[in-house]
Amino acid sequence: MAHEDDHDDHHKHGSEMSEMQLRVRALETVLAEKGYIDPAALDVMIEAYETRIGPHNGARVVARAWADPAFKRALLEDATKAAQSLGLIDRVGDHLIAVENSPTLHNMIVCTLCSCYPWEVLGLPPVWYKSAPYRSRAVSDPRGVLTDFGLTLPSDTQIRVWDSTAETRFVVVPMRPAGADGWSEEKLAALVTRDCMIGTGLPKNPREVA
Amino acid sequence: MDGVHDMGGMHGFGKVEPEADEPVFHAYWEARCLALNRAMGAIGAWTIDEGRSGIERLASDVYLASSYYGKWALRLENMTIERGLAGADEIAAGHALRPAKPLKRKLTVTDVPRTLTRGSFFRQAPAPARFKAGDRVRTKNIHPATHTRLPRYARGHVGTVEAIRGCHVFPDSVAIGAGENPQWLYTVLFDGRELWGDNTDPTLKVSIEAFEPYLEAT
Numbered sequence: 001m002a003h004e005d006d007h008d009d010h011h012k013h014g015s016e017m018s019e020m021q022l023r024v025r026a027l028e029t030v031l032a033e034k035g036y037i038d039p040a041a042l043d044v045m046i047e048a049y050e051t052r053i054g055p056h057n058g059a060r061v062v063a064r065a066w067a068d069p070a071f072k073r074a075l076l077e078d079a080t081k082a083a084q085s086l087g088l089i090d091r092v093g094d095h096l097i098a099v100e101n102s103p104t105l106h107n108m109i110v111c112t113l114c115s116c117y118p119w120e121v122l123g124l125p126p127v128w129y130k131s132a133p134y135r136s137r138a139v140s141d142p143r144g145v146l147t148d149f150g151l152t153l154p155s156d157t158q159i160r161v162w163d164s165t166a167e168t169r170f171v172v173v174p175m176r177p178a179g180a181d182g183w184s185e186e187k188l189a190a191l192v193t194r195d196c197m198i199g200t201g202l203p204k205n206p207r208e209v210a
Numbered sequence: 211m212d213g214v215h216d217m218g219g220m221h222g223f224g225k226v227e228p229e230a231d232e233p234v235f236h237a238y239w240e241a242r243c244l245a246l247n248r249a250m251g252a253i254g255a256w257t258i259d260e261g262r263s264g265i266e267r268l269a270s271d272v273y274l275a276s277s278y279y280g281k282w283a284l285r286l287e288n289m290t291i292e293r294g295l296a297g298a299d300e301i302a303a304g305h306a307l308r309p310a311k312p313l314k315r316k317l318t319v320t321d322v323p324r325t326l327t328r329g330s331f332f333r334q335a336p337a338p339a340r341f342k343a344g345d346r347v348r349t350k351n352i353h354p355a356t357h358t359r360l361p362r363y364a365r366g367h368v369g370t371v372e373a374i375r376g377c378h379v380f381p382d383s384v385a386i387g388a389g390e391n392p393q394w395l396y397t398v399l400f401d402g403r404e405l406w407g408d409n410t411d412p413t414l415k416v417s418i419e420a421f422e423p424y425l426e427a428t
């Protein structure tokens with residue numbers, strides 16, 4: 001968890017960090033003194049993002065889809081409703097859409113305009129997802145981007161990039177890897193990485209986890 | 211607006227650099243900054259689209275040089291001042307110097323669960339959808355100086371309506387204070403070569419989420 005006295009990235013961000021620390025603290029003090037916000041509410045919000053809301057939720061959704069064909073159909077039909085039925089977080093917002101990979105199709109998610117991301121199932125987006133290199137190249141050179149992640153797909157696999165330009169949010173359902181037959185849902189979830197649900201990675205090899 | 215935020219297809223930004231075991235926040239101020247921004251949204255200080263527009267209106271050199279949460283902090287500062295919620299002098303002083311402008315609600319601990327669920331953007335449709343799945347459509351060649359969600363790389367191109375996503379709040383209207391003006395939303399699929407030319411990987415397809423006013427029949 002991040003704490004006020006953390007200085008672990010002092011060297012990397014240097015002056016921006018100390019300057020931003022002061023600016024954000026000043027803003028918070030003013031907005032709290034004005035009575036708009038309660039700093040204790042911010043604490044609760046931050047704790048939720050650091051503990052409850054994260055890719056472990058998406059991993060459970062994908063694992064259930066792998067284990068239960070009826071759930072997978074329901075997920076592809078209405079991801080908000082299907083994800084909600086697992087009861088992982090308080091409520092899944094509208095407009096969540098699950099898209100499925102196949103041997104001939106690989107899906108990738110991006111937001112070229114800002115940082116739209118299915119955070120209810122994946123948590124807050126990683127820095128690279130919000131970065132200029134990813135946002136600029138994902139739509140024009142996705143195979144090049146995948147190379148940056150160490151991933152090369154067969155040259156005849158169709159690449160489908162979803163640019164999240166509205167309030168619809170996408171999550172990739174990757175293919176279930178071979179070698180995990182009979183695995184429990186919990187064990188399957190351990191194969192599901194954040195990146196494979198964005199489309200910049202593949203699930204872990206069952207041999208790595210078993 | 212045709213700003214640097216609209217990055218799809220631009221060259222020169224280099225390689226993607228994933229960070230192994232990335233923490234949720236890299237510094238405590240990032241967490242406070244995220245929560246403050248969300249809190250101001252939750253109390254109705256501004257909508258998500260006005261907030262996005264607030265980031266896009268940062269000067270382009272500032273946009274490119276600032277970290278992600280750095281941009282959020284600047285947006286928070288600018289919009290707080292713009293909306294008369296606090297003065298630049300108060301932010302500089304780090305304390306409130308005047309009474310607050312009344313807002314509809316305050317964010318308290320019990321409100322937090324509500325803020326952790328995204329709102330619904332579905333709205334009653336004012337008219338039937340103009341397009342259906344399978345229709346060929348052309349995106350308009352528009353260049354509004356204000357907020358839009360039609361990316362530059364996808365303007366003036368022919369694609370296929372793949373799905374209708376319902377009738378949604380229209381960001382282009384909300385961001386300029388012109389009301390929600392609900393519009394049908396479609397997933398429109400383009401062949402990579404239509405967007406980027408004949409030398410493009412023939413296996414590439416790209417979709418955008420396009421509001422009806424962005425589209426015309428071919």
